[in-house]
Amino acid sequence: MKKAVKITDGIFRLGSNIENGDFFEGMWPIPDGVSLNSYIVKGDKIALIDLVDDWDNAPSDLKEQLESIPVDPSEIDYLILNHLEPDHTGWLEDFLKAAPSVELVTNKKGAALIEGFYGITDNVKVIDSGDTIDLGQGKNLEFHNIPNVHWPETMITFEKNSGVLFSCDAFGSYGSIGDSVFDDEISEEEHNLFDVESLRYYANIVGSFSKFVLRAIDKLSDFDIKVIAPSHGIIWRDNPGEIIERYRKFASYLEGPAEEEITVIWGSMYGNTEKVLHSVIKGIRSEGVPVHVHKVPEVNVSWPLASAWKSKGLVFGMPTYEYKMFPPIAAVLNMFSLKHVQNKTVFRFGSYGWSGGAQKDFDAATADMKWDFIDPVEWKGKASEEVHQLAFERGAELARSIKNQ
Numbered sequence: 001m002k003k004a005v006k007i008t009d010g011i012f013r014l015g016s017n018i019e020n021g022d023f024f025e026g027m028w029p030i031p032d033g034v035s036l037n038s039y040i041v042k043g044d045k046i047a048l049i050d051l052v053d054d055w056d057n058a059p060s061d062l063k064e065q066l067e068s069i070p071v072d073p074s075e076i077d078y079l080i081l082n083h084l085e086p087d088h089t090g091w092l093e094d095f096l097k098a099a100p101s102v103e104l105v106t107n108k109k110g111a112a113l114i115e116g117f118y119g120i121t122d123n124v125k126v127i128d129s130g131d132t133i134d135l136g137q138g139k140n141l142e143f144h145n146i147p148n149v150h151w152p153e154t155m156i157t158f159e160k161n162s163g164v165l166f167s168c169d170a171f172g173s174y175g176s177i178g179d180s181v182f183d184d185e186i187s188e189e190e191h192n193l194f195d196v197e198s199l200r201y202y203a204n205i206v207g208s209f210s211k212f213v214l215r216a217i218d219k220l221s222d223f224d225i226k227v228i229a230p231s232h233g234i235i236w237r238d239n240p241g242e243i244i245e246r247y248r249k250f251a252s253y254l255e256g257p258a259e260e261e262i263t264v265i266w267g268s269m270y271g272n273t274e275k276v277l278h279s280v281i282k283g284i285r286s287e288g289v290p291v292h293v294h295k296v297p298e299v300n301v302s303w304p305l306a307s308a309w310k311s312k313g314l315v316f317g318m319p320t321y322e323y324k325m326f327p328p329i330a331a332v333l334n335m336f337s338l339k340h341v342q343n344k345t346v347f348r349f350g351s352y353g354w355s356g357g358a359q360k361d362f363d364a365a366t367a368d369m370k371w372d373f374i375d376p377v378e379w380k381g382k383a384s385e386e387v388h389q390l391a392f393e394r395g396a397e398l399a400r401s402i403k404n405q
């Protein structure tokens with residue numbers, strides 16, 4: 001039987017790992033899974049904070065863990081919905097069959113979404129930022145809106161006496177959780193995985209809303225936070241400041257500067273662009289700058305997006321295709337535009353056959369992205385020694401320019 005994990009007296013974590021090969025949000029690969037975390041806060045009254053989707057084993061895991069406390073769903077007085085995205089609410093209609101008198105607690109925008117997604121208007125308790133619900137026995141829940149981290153209705157719940165912050169998607173990460181759920185219990189190897197997966201989660205899911213993330217972090221600076229309990233990822237009780245600072249750093253990359261690193265994204269049909277790629281990389285390395293290389297379409301955009309998010313410099317290598325950019329690169333740029341990959345220094349190179357066209361298309365696609373550009377390198381067909389030399393120099397120039405920022 002799966003057991004709930006006690007965080008402190010009367011507060012428990014219930015969790016399930018999604019490991020069935022599905023993509024997150026239907027598009028982001030999660031080879032190491034993702035956890036869905038819910039929480040029970042028990043005073044005289046009982047609150048369940050965030051639900052799950054009917055996804056993989058999440059509903060049965062939740063039921064088993066409630067039983068382990070034990071809490072019967074019918075005993076739950078409040079279901080706090082910090083965020084209405086279906087990964088936290090999709091199982092709502094079935095849950096309500098087992099807990100018919102539970103009150104759904106959300107803000108005004110959340111109530112509209114409950115009606116929109118589930119047609120539910122009864123038993124909805126609309127709270128405002130700053131409102132509290134006293135559960136008794138020293139359990140007092142306070143609600144604060146953190147709009148657009150990640151949807152407009154997103155809020156956090158804070159249990160003031162224990163200092164546990166139920167932060168929903170804020171401070172979350174991809175990655176399944178093993179038997180240990182706390183930052184001070186997981187191994188160094190697991191920490192390394194969550195370091196990498198929290199960046200990828202951030203860039204994929206939250207990055208566009210970085211200004212709102214910074215606003216939320218400022219708001220939270222007044223709170224005496226002892227534990228961060230997000231809806232995805234590990235629970236931070238030893239060093240909650242670590243994940244707050246990590247998120248602050250990720251959010252700061254929106255306006256730049258990011259890390260002194262370069263992300264290279266490239267695609268090539270017949271190898272003419274690929275050969276020059278090696279000269280560009282040598283040029284970057286000649287300046288001692290770390291470089292991350294992603295080949296499209298082989299790699300899902302999730303990884304180059306995470307890598308680009310934290311890099312000051314970007315390189316795109318691609319040939320002309322039907323008077324435009326090589327389509328897999330165009331798809332990456334489209335995602336980068338959607339996700340606000342801004343304030344970068346960028347270099348593009350590539351081969352063409354007769355007319356070119358990729359550069360013009362690239363210029364148009366990137367006009368609004370707040371990027372500075374190193375002069376591009378283009379050539380007809382196979383690259384000459386001079387082209388290789390120029391590509392090496394431009395790679396080095398890009399590396400130098402990000403070092404000087």
Ligand SMILES: Cc1cc2nc3c(=O)[nH]c(=O)nc-3n(C[C@H](O)[C@H](O)[C@H](O)COP(=O)(O)O)c2cc1C
Pocket residue numbers: 267268269270271272273274318319320321322323324351352353354355356357380381382
């Ligand atoms: C399907 C296809 C469409 C192409 N369209 C154009 C084009 O519109 N204009 C052009 O100058 N070259 C065009 N080319 C030529 C390529 O840009 C050229 O072969 C280039 O060297 C390919 O680079 P790669 O070896 O890195 O794939 C096209 C090639 C292919 C295969």
